[in-house]
Amino acid sequence: MSWEIFDQTVLDKIKQQKEFEDQTVEKLTPLYESAKNPLVKLHIHGIILDTMKHSEAYQMLIDLNASAVMGKESEELGKEELESHIAEEAKMLKQAQEISEGIKDKKIKQLVLNILEDEKRHHRILKEMMEVLEKESAEWDAYLYDLITGFP
Numbered sequence: 001m002s003w004e005i006f007d008q009t010v011l012d013k014i015k016q017q018k019e020f021e022d023q024t025v026e027k028l029t030p031l032y033e034s035a036k037n038p039l040v041k042l043h044i045h046g047i048i049l050d051t052m053k054h055s056e057a058y059q060m061l062i063d064l065n066a067s068a069v070m071g072k073e074s075e076e077l078g079k080e081e082l083e084s085h086i087a088e089e090a091k092m093l094k095q096a097q098e099i100s101e102g103i104k105d106k107k108i109k110q111l112v113l114n115i116l117e118d119e120k121r122h123h124r125i126l127k128e129m130m131e132v133l134e135k136e137s138a139e140w141d142a143y144l145y146d147l148i149t150g151f152p
Contacts, residue, residue: 006065014065018058024051060148082130089123 028048035041096116103109
């Protein structure tokens with residue numbers, strides 16, 4: 001599965017944006033580290049993590065553009081390790097569900113529900129990756145290409 005290579009203008013913008021994301025993480029980290037209020041600390045940390053995720057996504061686009069071909073990641077992923085992560089995510093999903101059911105405050109409950117949604121997404125992605133890994137076919141490349149649509 002190949003995809004269309006970016007023209008140089010788009011690639012340059014992607015590289016600039018990745019740099020900007022990296023610089024933002026560097027600037028926010030001291031604020032996070034010095035924050036005393038746990039709510040401020042949580043929100044700054046969330047922004048840092050999202051910004052790091054964005055940087056990784058831009059790097060992925062840069063790397064894919066270099067070869068314009070999806071790799072054979074299935075050969076490198078360990079089935080046992082992936083199964084272990086699926087089991088761990090299932091536990092986290094169940095626990096987050098139980099926690100959300102016990103919280104009455106709407107704003108606090110929403111925070112836990114947001115975590116629950118992340119856990120559901122993580123579990124779904126890992127299970128789909130396992131299905132593709134088990135098939136060991138050319139569908140892996142198509143799956144990774146389609147997965148880009150849901151990221152970040």
